[in-house]
Structures are given as structure tokens and as C-alpha cells.
Amino acid sequence: MGPPLSTRALGRALLDRQLLLRRADLPVVTAVERVFGLNAQGPNQPYVALWSRLDSFTIAGLTAAIEDRSLVRSTMMRATQHLMSVPDFRFVRPVLAPLLRRVRRNTFGRRTAGVDLDALVEEARELLDGRVVTRPQLGRLLARRRPDADPTALGWSVQYLEPLVHPAPSGTWNVYGPTPFARADWTGVRPEATAEDVRRMVRRYLAAFGPASTSDARVWSGVGGLREVFEQLRPELRVYTDESGRELFDLPDRPIPAADLPAPVRLLPEFDATLLAHADRGRIMTDEIRRQVCVGDAIAATVLVDGTVAATWTTSHDDGAAILTVRPLRPLRSWSPADRDAVEAEAARLLAFTHPDAVGHDVRLAG
Template identity: 75%
Template sequence: MQYLRPLVHPAPSGTWNVRGATPFACAGWTGIRPQATAEDVRQMVRRYLAAFGPASVSDARAWSGVGGLREVFDQLRPELRVHADESGRELFDLLDAPAPQEDLPAPVRLLPEFDAPLLAYADRTRVMTDEVRRQVCVGAGVAATVLVDGTVAATWTVSRKGAVATLTVHPLRHLPPAARDEIETESARLLAFIHPDAEERRIHLLRSA
């Protein structure tokens, strides 16, 4: 029903760790159209590319679940920049999107569970190999991950026991010393953000896989 009709979650809407029926209310009074217009779909594509471009038509389709996007991309082609990947497949982006140099190093980033960059593409090998994906995407879960040079290199977890907070990094591939140093620095920053009141913060970077 959430995909077919305009609905809202009346308060209290939080259902994490709460069992039972989720309350809904009709949202007709909001003015939301029950059917998307052609311009709505074009705007959705623009918003998708603003967040995840460069991306292919199949990437946008996999992310949105909306069919018929090839025609939409063709309509938008005059306002898009077109790239090609190693296999010659077209990748689209907004004209004013930043275009970093190919040799620009990507900083280490710690992403939370279910973070969109891991799920926004049909071809997820652009961010992780199939072997790594099997360790990150288990059942319905998507682990919190560490990006090194723009691709998934590890997973991470946080635990708290009393006044001690611990962030543990589990490598999924070999990590050179420079990458390990950068991971430890970024992990310390994140742990301080998550648990600013902890009296002690520990970073455990396990041995490389």
C-alpha cells in the first residue's frame, strides 16, 4: 500500500524494535498526486544523478524500481554529461556536477549500515567485488563498511561497555600500512562523534584478510 497510495505515518511513527501493526493514515489532504507525471519522473532522475551520478540507465532503474527510463534519459540528454565506462557503457551525470581528476585519491570513509552508495547501482562491483558483497550483504542485512580508495575494504562495528566505547574494524582484503593509518584516524573521529561522553575510546583494527 505504501507504494500504491499516498499514506502518512501518524505519531508515534517510530517502529524500530516495536512489534505489531504500523499505523497509517490516508494522505489525500497533502495534495500528493496518486500518479507521477512525466516531469515527476524526469525530476526523480535528476535527483538520483545529483546523489549518485555518474550512473547508467540500469542503475537508476535498479534504485527506483521505475521502468521506461531509457526514454526519460534520452529526453534529458541535452542537459546531461555523458561518460563511458571501461566496457563502453554510457554513464550519465548532471552538467554542473563536479568532475574530479582520475588520479585524485579518495579518502577513507566509514559508512553506516544500509548506506545508499552500496545499494544505488545495478552494477555493485563498482564499489565492491562479488566476494566482498557476499560478506557485506548477508540475508536482508547490509553491514557498515569502510571505503578505501572508493571501494569496500572492511566492515566495522561499535560497542559500548560502561564508560568504554570500542570501534572494531574487520578487514576484507589486504590493507597497506598507509591505509591502516588512515582508517585508524577516521575511526577515532567517528567514535568520538558517536560516543562523545565516553571516558575511554578504543580502536581495534584487526589483521588484514
């Protein structure tokens, strides 16, 4: 067993594996695989996430990878929208199938009582054969044979029960609107996961977010029954403990950066997985700050200072000017002048990226 790891050391390991200690010179698809997917609840979130992680990142670069289907957007971990490479989608989606069926049952079970779900999915596959329709459209089409059923529940049920992707222009920069559905057969996704698929997912999770516990992996994925999988993998993993004595697993070849390694200011989008990948999120934010960042189902866009969440940020417009407002989660007077300067500089660079055509850019520190 390896030595105990401090909370700060765990934080530096997380930042390193999520490409947040230094911007990387990587192709877009390679970067998305390295961090094991990007949350894509909104179309712009993956763009901001990669801007914070990559050198010379461009909007056109990610858009091209979505348009040429190197990356696919679909319902994935925690039953939320993610952007993943096709090879990763191919093996992860079957692992998540039991989770997605459970979410469907809990959310829409009563509203689809009496519906033959196998027949529903088969009809949906026929309707989507060679065409793309939005979720509301699909729900209405399926309701023609089920006049007593809720069209919205039918559309959502198919999204959870059948591997589907949301093709471009959905998921590209500034494109909002109803979610389009398309069949994912072309990806080679299988209907059922193998035991090796589950083990592979755990290894990839540790590569992107480790060292981590069984509970951490369950929180990140939403998948149950992982304790047995970790036990199967134990002989090939390195085992640490954290400051409270909790057992943490990691790949044996992954280094742990020094706890005192400097961490640059970074602005993360809403729902960034760095904040969501562990049951114990102390490595990235305190419990007090977590309560301010994670409110209900929302996860705010955040500012990292010295490797932990120190503020949230939002953008707005005023008479043609783009404004980025930083709201500290601890008293602004406690920030060093160097921290303030670094936050303002990084925010200004982000505004120039997200709003290049604005008549002006203004960074504001509230409080």
C-alpha cells in the same frame, strides 16, 4: 559523446556527489536533498551518514529537522525506508507508486485475496484522520471488518498503497519500536505522477549518483520503464562510456573529479545508498567484496579506504566501554601504516559521536 571514464574516475564522481570527498558546510535539509535522500531502515543510520558528510553535524540538528517535519521518513526507493525532504517526497512518492503496488502484490497478494483494496485504503485513511497509530494497531483495526484476513498483511498493504509518513519520534536517534503511521496529505503529495515527475527524478538521480546507466537508475529506484525516459532526456544529457563500453548519462554541468584525487577514509552506515545506487557497483567495491558486504537483504556498515570499500564495522559494549571493531575485507597486512592510522582515527571520532557517555572508547582492527 564524452571520453571513456575509468572505474576509478566514476568512483571519485560518486564520492564527490555524495559529499564523501570532503565534509560539506551545509544545512541538514540541504544535504539530504543534495544526496537525494538517506536510507533510514534503522533510526541511527541517517545520523551516521550525515556525520560522515557534514562539518559540525549534531544529533540535535537532524532530530529537529525530523520533528519540525522538514524531513519525512517513509517507504520510498526500492520499497525501503528513506528520509527525504518534503519537496522531494512530494514528487518522488507518486513515481514510486507502481513499484510499491507491485511489491505489495508479490509479498501480500495471497494473504489479502478477496480484500477490496480501495475500500481498505479508504478505511485506513479514515482511521488515520487526525491520529497516529502503529502498523500493528492499524492492521488490527482493519481486521475488525475483515475477520478472515491477516492483520499484518492488512497493515503492510496500506503502507505500500497509500502515501504515509512515520512521524517523530520515529526515526530519531536511538528510537526503536513499531512503525507509526500518519497521513501525508499535508505534504501535498499527489496520487499519480506526471511524466515530468519521472524526468525530474532521473535528473536528480544523476545529480546525486551520476554518471550512470539506465540499469543503474532502475536498481536505485526500483522503477521500471526508465529506458524511454532516458531517451527523452538524451538531448539535454551528456553521454559517456565506461571501460566496458557501457553507455552512461550525466547532467552536462556536472564535473568529473580527477581519478587520482585523494579520497579520505569514511565510515558509512548500513544500507548507505553509495553502495546501492548502481547495477554495476565496481566504482565502489569489487564483486568479491560485494558478496561479503551484501548478504541476503542485509548491507553491512562499511569503511572506505582510498574511495572503495575495504572493511566492515560494528559497535558493541564491554563493561561500559564502547567498542568499534573494523573487519578488513582484504588482508590487514596489505594496508599501509597511513591507512591504518586514518581508519583508527576516523573510527575513534565516530565512537565519540555515537557514544559520548561511554566510560571508554576502543577501536579494534580484527584480523
